[in-house]
Amino acid sequence: MSPTATPVRRQLATPPAPASPFPYNPGSLLSLQDLSLDGVSRLLRRATELENQNPITRGEILAKRRVALLFYESSTRTRTSFELAAKSLGADTTLVSSLSSSIEKGESLKDTGLTLRALGAEAIILRHNSSGAPWLLEEATRLPVLNAGDGMHEHPTQALLDLRTILGHLREGAQAVDTQTLAGVTVAIVGDILHSRVARSNMLLLPRMGARVLLCGPRELLPELAATAGPGVSIERDFDAALRGSEVVMMLRIQAERLAGLQLDLEQYKAGYQLTGPRLAAHAPKAVVMHPGPIIRGMEVTAGVADGVQSAILEQVHNGVAIRMAVLERALTTQGEHA
Amino acid sequence: MTALAIRGGQLLDPAAGVDAPRDILLRDGRVAEIAAPGKLKLANGAETLDAAGLVVAPGLVDMHVHLREPGQGYKETIATGTAAAAAGGFTAVAAMPNTTPVNDSPEITRWMQAPERGAAIRVFPIAAATRGSKGEALNDYAALKSAGAVAVTDDGRPILKDSTMRETLAAAARVGLSVIQHAEDTRMTQGASMNLGPASFRLGLRGMAPEAESSLVERDIRLVADLRDARVHLHVAHTSTAAALAAVRRARRNGLRVTCEVAPHHFLLTDEHVGLYNTNAKMNPPLRSAADRDAMVEALLDGVVDAIATDHAPHATHEKEVEFENAPNGITGLETALGLALRWLHREWKMPLGRVLSLLSAQPAALLGLKSRGTLAVGSFADVVVFDPKAEWTYRALDTKSKARNTPFDGWAMLGRVRWTIAEGRIAYTNPA
Numbered sequence: 179m180s181p182t183a184t185p186v187r188r189q190l191a192t193p194p195a196p197a198s199p200f201p202y203n204p205g206s207l208l209s210l211q212d213l214s215l216d217g218v219s220r221l222l223r224r225a226t227e228l229e230n231q232n233p234i235t236r237g238e239i240l241a242k243r244r245v246a247l248l249f250y251e252s253s254t255r256t257r258t259s260f261e262l263a264a265k266s267l268g269a270d271t272t273l274v275s276s277l278s279s280s281i282e283k284g285e286s287l288k289d290t291g292l293t294l295r296a297l298g299a300e301a302i303i304l305r306h307n308s309s310g311a312p313w314l315l316e317e318a319t320r321l322p323v324l325n326a327g328d329g330m331h332e333h334p335t336q337a338l339l340d341l342r343t344i345l346g347h348l349r350e351g352a353q354a355v356d357t358q359t360l361a362g363v364t365v366a367i368v369g370d371i372l373h374s375r376v377a378r379s380n381m382l383l384l385p386r387m388g389a390r391v392l393l394c395g396p397r398e399l400l401p402e403l404a405a406t407a408g409p410g411v412s413i414e415r416d417f418d419a420a421l422r423g424s425e426v427v428m429m430l431r432i433q434a435e436r437l438a439g440l441q442l443d444l445e446q447y448k449a450g451y452q453l454t455g456p457r458l459a460a461h462a463p464k465a466v467v468m469h470p471g472p473i474i475r476g477m478e479v480t481a482g483v484a485d486g487v488q489s490a491i492l493e494q495v496h497n498g499v500a501i502r503m504a505v506l507e508r509a510l511t512t513q514g515e516h517a
Numbered sequence: 518m519t520a521l522a523i524r525g526g527q528l529l530d531p532a533a534g535v536d537a538p539r540d541i542l543l544r545d546g547r548v549a550e551i552a553a554p555g556k557l558k559l560a561n562g563a564e565t566l567d568a569a570g571l572v573v574a575p576g577l578v579d580m581h582v583h584l585r586e587p588g589q590g591y592k593e594t595i596a597t598g599t600a601a602a603a604a605g606g607f608t609a610v611a612a613m614p615n616t617t618p619v620n621d622s623p624e625i626t627r628w629m630q631a632p633e634r635g636a637a638i639r640v641f642p643i644a645a646a647t648r649g650s651k652g653e654a655l656n657d658y659a660a661l662k663s664a665g666a667v668a669v670t671d672d673g674r675p676i677l678k679d680s681t682m683r684e685t686l687a688a689a690a691r692v693g694l695s696v697i698q699h700a701e702d703t704r705m706t707q708g709a710s711m712n713l714g715p716a717s718f719r720l721g722l723r724g725m726a727p728e729a730e731s732s733l734v735e736r737d738i739r740l741v742a743d744l745r746d747a748r749v750h751l752h753v754a755h756t757s758t759a760a761a762l763a764a765v766r767r768a769r770r771n772g773l774r775v776t777c778e779v780a781p782h783h784f785l786l787t788d789e790h791v792g793l794y795n796t797n798a799k800m801n802p803p804l805r806s807a808a809d810r811d812a813m814v815e816a817l818l819d820g821v822v823d824a825i826a827t828d829h830a831p832h833a834t835h836e837k838e839v840e841f842e843n844a845p846n847g848i849t850g851l852e853t854a855l856g857l858a859l860r861w862l863h864r865e866w867k868m869p870l871g872r873v874l875s876l877l878s879a880q881p882a883a884l885l886g887l888k889s890r891g892t893l894a895v896g897s898f899a900d901v902v903v904f905d906p907k908a909e910w911t912y913r914a915l916d917t918k919s920k921a922r923n924t925p926f927d928g929w930a931m932l933g934r935v936r937w938t939i940a941e942g943r944i945a946y947t948n949p950a
Binding site: 191286311314375406 | 713715718722723841
């Protein structure tokens, strides 16, 4: 509020915002806020069980169920791991991408969703460039919708696989989480926070288990507003200081496709925020280095760090399949109360 | 034309200082007689409306609506928009020029007022300030005024260039028109779809900074001050930020003719009401912070706000059933303004009924220079709203007279139910209940 504005004299009783009707379908995973910690624990446990299960019996879990992948943005990791996860459980998958479909001809997300439902899709995995698109799709179709990344908003399965990776390194692969599981752990998230759905989902998830999240980046990519994201989230502009206090360092790519005219001095950015071998050795020689990908080597991380012993980047990718099997199983077998 | 007598009601005419039981006679589109209950002398042969227990007030005036004609009749037509207005108690609306084509000519201005449009109440066009609302060449304001335009604006496409805005203010003043500015420095709001704040960060949506509004209001006020011409009248449309109101307050203290309006959604809702991407909570200016919303209420109560205007902005359902960022801005408002103002401003925040009605009738009528409207003094236009001030009811978007249902107030509790709306002596709306 402007300092010149007249202060409000009265205590105002005002209409409350209405309660959310979402998710309509208990199998949906739109946001991490839809999951209780018990629900998270259940997914972590099932991820491991499914990963270890005999592929033949695992393939009967969702045998011949129909899962549609609806992708409005390009993707390597998320799309492939969702697809492999669905197939591991025996489901039939089909991919619709915005190029090479009627989306190019102007068909709306609502109509595309209704069309997929009419074709027999029982769940839709949606990657979309607009924040909030999964809510629109779920309201229109009432199918289980799995948010595979919406604009700058959320990427719930990424945060879950990141959690599995962190637990693997710091908590001996614990599968039951509670409000204290990550007490004393600091996770630095570094780089383009403003445009990152991965950052937002991790900010929502990790503090619920007691972790401290340190956001680090230049003002253009990390507005002060980010500190309002929730309890346990704070800003540290000095990368070296952030590294010194952190057990986990999550590096983010600069999302050139979302910069919307923002001019960045990349050399200056690299000087301030690139994770290099010497920097890591000096300030965080034991930290787990993570990156949701795609990596731009030589930009946010050097090749040496990406391939180094502290890097858990490929483990993250690997964990994606197990987490997504659990999420898909929940989507198509959950009845009644969601958790 | 037949005469109409409204008997047994409480006449509440803030502009005339009347709040008393009165019978009122309408004849030939004008108020013919006002008398104590049972004392009308000229009512022979007049049809009677029984207003026992009801308030009889000047018909409401909305100085900011989008009726979508010409060119966008699939969203709304002048006939359907004015039918919704009548249902809401309005007898006059001022229609914005962002039509297709833009209303920047006397021909379109007259076309909008033609009887063929089937308007239920009076429509007063507000013409575009510049050709095609492109912010370059000024239109012929004298010609627009004689065609019936009551103000000029490039609503939705604010005039950013200082020199153009200065010329607009000066030229409009010369012919006695006010300039209405949708205050938004659009250079600061590219790609943004809601208020900038914790909610926009959380939702991953680009936000509009409050400064995009207040900086343009401040710029416009500087231009008004520089012109040193008492005829210059700047009206700030749909004010939504505390900082913009503070600027208006200062300008007024400095004796400048700067006025402003506030929409019901801006004095009731905050950016938290966007919820999970509810496109019926998307409009421009956007829903703001709680502090901004509180400042709107405060300014309404202490008199800085000159009018309540709805910014009625109908859209087809399919246009709003899209990704939040891709949805068009705007919500409907004509049928909910009175019920919300009474429920909240009057009942909850204790604004006297007469002041609520004045903000919805006499004051906007005066701002637009509408003669003999916004009051029911003898000789005035017979524009009347008769409503039950105690009736509580629930608004249902499905029941709307508008073509559009894009409202965040579906299912909301309303106070005060319109029984009849009478426009220039004709009954434009009768509540079926």
